[in-house]
Amino acid sequence: MTTPARTQVLIVGAGPTGLSLACQLIRYNIDFVIIDKSPGVTDYSKALGVHARTLEIYEQLGIADQAIVQGTVAGKVRMLAGAQVRGEVDLSNVGAGLSPYPYMLVLEQSKNERLLYDFMLTHGKNVYWQTELVDFSQDETSVTAQLKTANGEITVEANYMVGCDGPRSLVRHNLGLAFEGSTFERIFYVADVQIDWQFSHDALHVCLSRNAGMAFFPMPGENRYRIVGAFPEGFDKDEGETLYEEIEQYIKQQSGIALEISHVNWFSTYKVHTRHVEKFSVGRCFLAGDSAHVHTPAGGQGMNTGIQDAYNLAWKLAFVLQGKAHAKILDTYNHERLENAKHLVRTTDRMFNLVSSQSWFIKLMRTVIIPPIAKYIVALNAFKKRFFPLISQIGINYRTSSLSKHDGDQAFTIKAGDRMPWFMLDGVSIYDKLQGPRFHLLTFANISDEKQPDAAESKITDMLDYQVLPLSETVAEAFGTTQPFNVLIRPDNYIALISVATSPEPVKEYLAEIMQASS
Numbered sequence: 451m452t453t454p455a456r457t458q459v460l461i462v463g464a465g466p467t468g469l470s471l472a473c474q475l476i477r478y479n480i481d482f483v484i485i486d487k488s489p490g491v492t493d494y495s496k497a498l499g500v501h502a503r504t505l506e507i508y509e510q511l512g513i514a515d516q517a518i519v520q521g522t523v524a525g526k527v528r529m530l531a532g533a534q535v536r537g538e539v540d541l542s543n544v545g546a547g548l549s550p551y552p553y554m555l556v557l558e559q560s561k562n563e564r565l566l567y568d569f570m571l572t573h574g575k576n577v578y579w580q581t582e583l584v585d586f587s588q589d590e591t592s593v594t595a596q597l598k599t600a601n602g603e604i605t606v607e608a609n610y611m612v613g614c615d616g617p618r619s620l621v622r623h624n625l626g627l628a629f630e631g632s633t634f635e636r637i638f639y640v641a642d643v644q645i646d647w648q649f650s651h652d653a654l655h656v657c658l659s660r661n662a663g664m665a666f667f668p669m670p671g672e673n674r675y676r677i678v679g680a681f682p683e684g685f686d687k688d689e690g691e692t693l694y695e696e697i698e699q700y701i702k703q704q705s706g707i708a709l710e711i712s713h714v715n716w717f718s719t720y721k722v723h724t725r726h727v728e729k730f731s732v733g734r735c736f737l738a739g740d741s742a743h744v745h746t747p748a749g750g751q752g753m754n755t756g757i758q759d760a761y762n763l764a765w766k767l768a769f770v771l772q773g774k775a776h777a778k779i780l781d782t783y784n785h786e787r788l789e790n791a792k793h794l795v796r797t798t799d800r801m802f803n804l805v806s807s808q809s810w811f812i813k814l815m816r817t818v819i820i821p822p823i824a825k826y827i828v829a830l831n832a833f834k835k836r837f838f839p840l841i842s843q844i845g846i847n848y849r850t851s852s853l854s855k856h857d858g859d860q861a862f863t864i865k866a867g868d869r870m871p872w873f874m875l876d877g878v879s880i881y882d883k884l885q886g887p888r889f890h891l892l893t894f895a896n897i898s899d900e901k902q903p904d905a906a907e908s909k910i911t912d913m914l915d916y917q918v919l920p921l922s923e924t925v926a927e928a929f930g931t932t933q934p935f936n937v938l939i940r941p942d943n944y945i946a947l948i949s950v951a952t953s954p955e956p957v958k959e960y961l962a963e964i965m966q967a968s969s
Contacts, residue, residue: 458608459609461483462595463485463739464488476570477511478772485577497752500555500556500557511569522556525541527654527655530707552838583595586611586735593609593610594607613737614737622727642717643674643677648707722746726743726744726792730784858950861950862931873924892937894936947960
C-alpha cells in the first residue's frame, strides 16, 4: 500500500483517538492519511470503560450494538473489606432517562480499536502501519511531513495535521507546547488475569483497605479479571522494575482474600501523570487525546475523552475543507476541548485522592462509612442526575463557546452549548433523527402545518436538515417550556441556539455569523 503524497488531513497515531477521527472524517467524505509506527491494532486491553457519550457517538457510526454485544455492562459493584462484602450497589441502569446507554460498558481498548478499524476497512480506508512521523513543517497553506516507512522516507503534504500520538507526542514536542502538570509518586499496577476465588463473576469488586484500594473488573471470558491498584507509599522501585510476583504477593496481602491467580495475559506498572497543554493547536496542526491531556485513571475518562476530542474536531475540519465555514471556526476546538481538559484534570484528581488518600478521615470514610450506605446514596435521584452526567461525559457543555448563542435560551432549562437531551418521541429515540453529519433544525410545535424555513442559499441547505416534531409532554419537560420553539443542533449533537420563535431568521443569522460560509 503506497502512501499518497497529498491528502486533506494527516492523522498521526492510530489508537482510539486517531481511529475515531478517521471514522468521523469518513462520514464527511474528507480524504485523510492515518499512520502509526505499530504493526497493527493493539493486542492489549489497556483502557476498559466505555461511557454513554462514547456509545452515542458509536451509534452514529453504526457500531454501538456491536460494542454492547462484545462488552459487559457494569452492573453490580461489591465493596469488600477484610475479605467480606460490606456493601453492594447496582449501576446497570443508573442513567435511566438520561441516555439510551444508561450504564458504563466494560470493553477493552483493543476491541474498541478493532471496531473502529473495521469501520474504516468497510469504507475502503486503511491505516499505514509501521509508518512513523520524523519531522514536519507548516506554512499558511499546508503542512509538510517527513515519514519513515519500511521502504524508506517519504514526504506527505496535507491541509491539516492532527497529532493523536500519545503522551510522548512528537507533534506536541515539535510544536513547542509545554505539557505541564504533576506526577503521583506511588507506583500503580494493572494485570489481566484469571482468578479462582469465592466471588461470582457478575460484579466489579472493589477491595477497600486502609492503605490503598484495588479493583477487580470482570472481563469477557471465564473468571477473567482486570486488577488495578497501587503500591503503598514508600514502595521504592521504579516503573518497569517491579516483577509480577511482587504484584501478586501484594494483592493477596492487602486484600486478605483467599484467591489463586493464573493465566496472566499481561501486566504493567506505571506512575500516574496529570497534565495538559495550554492550547490544542498551532497553525494547521492540532492535538487530540493523550497527546493533549493525561490524567488519573479515576472514572475511566481517558479513552472516552480522546474520542470526544476527535468528534469535536472532525466536523469543524470537514466544514472548513468543504468551504462551508471560515477557518476561524477551528479556534473553537481549542476553547471547547481545553476547557474540558482542565475540568477533567480537576475532577479526576479529586476522585483519585478520595480513593488513595492516607488521611485518617478519608480512610474511615472509604472503609467503614461509605460501603454500607452506598446503595442508598446511589438510589437518590439527585445523586443520579449529578453523578451519571459527570462520569458518563454527557454532562460536558460548551456554554461559553462562541458557537453557543444565548440570545433566545433564557426561557429554557436547556441552554445553548448543552448536549441535546435524550428522550423518546412517539416511541423513537430523538437521536435517530440526528444521524446525518450536518446541522439539524428541529421545530417543536403543537401544530402540523409548520413550513420549512426558506434556506435559499445552497450552502446553508447543504449544512441543514430540517424537521417539525410534536411538542409532547416529554419535550416540554426536557426543555422547560410548553411554547413552540426552534432548536439548532450542531453536527456533534450540541445545541447551537434555542429560539422561542419558530421563524428561520435566527438560524439564518447564526449560520451567516458563526459559520461565515466562504464564497
